[in-house]
Every structure is written in structure tokens, then in C-alpha cells.
Amino acid sequence: MAFPRPMADLLQEGVAIAGLAGRLRDVEIWRHWPEVVGPVVASRSQPLRIINGTLTVVVSSGPWMQELSFLKGVMKEKLNERLGAEVVREIVLRSGKVAVAEPAPVEEPPRRKPLTPQEEEFIAKQSTAIEDPETREAFAALMRASFESGTEKRQ
Template sequence: MAEEKKESMSSLKDILQGVLSGANPRFTADSEIWEVWDEVVGPAIAEHASPVKIKKNKLIVHVPESVWLQELEYVSETIKEKLNQRLGRKAVDKIIFRPGPL
């Protein structure tokens, strides 16, 4: 009985860690992306685009409206290359821009 409870608690711990890391991107190994974002993209883009999540090397970035989405899709490869260069590794394979809160 006690062994069952211990396994159950361990699972709960794993679940909570998963939930917390999903809720706050700074818990992930790729948290450096948030630290260097403004520097890499510059103040004009940083004001209108904010990374919100990375999963399987796909970076989700929120923009305030579809106009920004379209504009940033044109430079997404450049941003991706600059991010990876600044981080010293291939952290981002693709950037996906979506309308959403900044």
C-alpha cells in the first residue's frame, strides 16, 4: 500500500513539473531564447513580437495583428539564423507567428 502511494506521488510530481514547464517557458532548457530575443530581433520587432513557447524546436511567437504576422514571416529565416547563431546551437528549426497577446 505504501509503495503504491509512493509511486503515485512520484507521478504527481512529474505531472506538476510538466505543467509548470509548459506554463512558464523559462523552466525549459531553451530559456535563453527569451533572454536574447530583444537583442536578436531589435527594438522595433521586439515591441510587436513576443516568443511564447518552444516545442520540438518550433518557436511560437505572438504578434498583435495579422499585418505583423505577414511582415515577420518574410524575415523568419533571418531571425531563426540569428537566434541560433547567438545561442551557439540549433535551438530553433522553425518560427511560427500567430496573432495573440504579447
Template sequence: MKRPVAVSQLLATLFSGTPAENRLKEGAIWEVWNSAVGAQIASRAKPVAIRSGVLTIVVSSPPWLQQLNFMKSQIREKLNEAIGEELVKDIFLKAGTLRNDPDAAVKKPLPPKKPRPLTPEELETVAKATEELTDQELRKTLAALYTLHLSNQKD
């Protein structure tokens, strides 16, 4: 038996001469993206699609969109060099949201809401809902959960 072959090589051989061959080559863009464009750009822009040689890139903010617009030809050249052939003919940039976006506003968690006291009717509802439970620990736990739920409801 010959030495093991990488799956990528098997797929390249399998799809050789078919339209899927080019799609497989285009997939390399995502593999080389971070190293080709560098960490700073890669953290603020991500490739999302390629069609007929036009690479679509989502950019995290308008200032970065403008900056990358000036760098399109450099990015295209670096990507094609990293891939080893000219797959990217043009780049289309669009604003969007990235996962783990460093420019996204950090939202502060809301302060915990103080539970309101239950009305006598609500206390009675909790008691009736748990009265048939014979296990005391289970009854207390469910009553506490139900009480918390009701106390967080709007008045």
C-alpha cells in the same frame, strides 16, 4: 573555497545529460530575444513557447504577422547565433495580444458620470445606516461614500 558560480552554470551542470538540459538551453531564447531581433520587432512580437525545436511567437497585428512570416529564416538564424547552437529549427507565428502592445488602440477614459440626486427614500436609507455612529467625522465620511455609491447606481 572557489569563486562564486552563476546559478545558470550550476543548473547546466546539474541537468547535464538529462532532458531538462535542453529545456534549460531553450530558456536562453527569452534572454536573447530583444537583442537578437531588435527593438522594433521585439516590441511587436514575443516568444511564448518552444517544443521540439519549433518556436511559437505571438505577434501584435496582422501586418506584422505577414512581415515576420517573410523574415522567419532570418529570425531563426539570429536567435541560434545568439544562443550559440541550433535550438530553433522552425518558427510558428500566431496573432495575439502583447503586454504593453504599441499597436493596441489607446482607449480614452470615459468622461466622469454626473451623480444623480438621491431620492428621499435613499437619503433616509443613508441616514439610518449611519445614525448609530458616534464619531461625527466617521459618520460624515461613510454617509458621503454611501451617497456616492447610491448616486452612481442606475435609476
């Protein structure tokens, strides 16, 4: 080899040699599922496996299975369009438990510390040198927020 080759080219070649390109495209179904079917349907169904173009989808209940049976053609069409090839030839629905994604934990906003009179005086002294009233007020608000969040050293 005369020159070093980019890692991406080597990986692509390795995937092709191993015959994994088709399987990697199949895996994209799981990534695209919520976008293709929408959040409501995705909360009630999920792909289970794909074998030889037959996608098995687990559905949470009988009524949802009946509803999705009417939408199988549309789902197949949208998935294949998103994947750029006819990966899914048939969709089989199966009743079962659908894993619900855990909601992301909500971070508590940082607690604000009340400003001391010395801090208020310091902010006023620092901002008086700014002539433009809008800029002066924005600067003072930024300093207040900094002191309240504790990122600024207290005087």
C-alpha cells in the same frame, strides 16, 4: 569525496543528470529575443513557447505577422547563432496580445535648496586656502552641490 567540490560543478552535474541542459538553453530565447529582432519588432512580438525545436511567436497584428513571415529565416538564423546551437528549427507565428513591458519609473531629481548667506560665506572661507583657481572653483562647486542637496550639515 576527498575534497569539497565547487558549487558550480555540482549544479552543472545536477542539471545534466536531470536532463535540463537543453531546456535551460531554450529559455535563453526569451532573454535574447529583443537583441536579436530589435526593439521595434520586440515591441510587436514575443516568443510564446518552444517545443521540439518549433518556436511559437505571438505577433500583435496581421500586418506585423505578414512582415515577420518574411523574416522568419533571418530570425531563426540569428537566434541559433546567439544560442550557439540549432535550438530553433522552425518559427510559427500566431496572432495574439503582446505584453508590453512597463517603462521604468523616472526618478525625480533631488530638489536643490537655496544656499543661505552663511553657507556661501563658509564655502568662500574654505576654498580661499586653495591656490590653484581651477581646483578652488571645483572645490567650491562641490561644496555648493553638497549643501544644495542636503547631504552636508547646514551651519
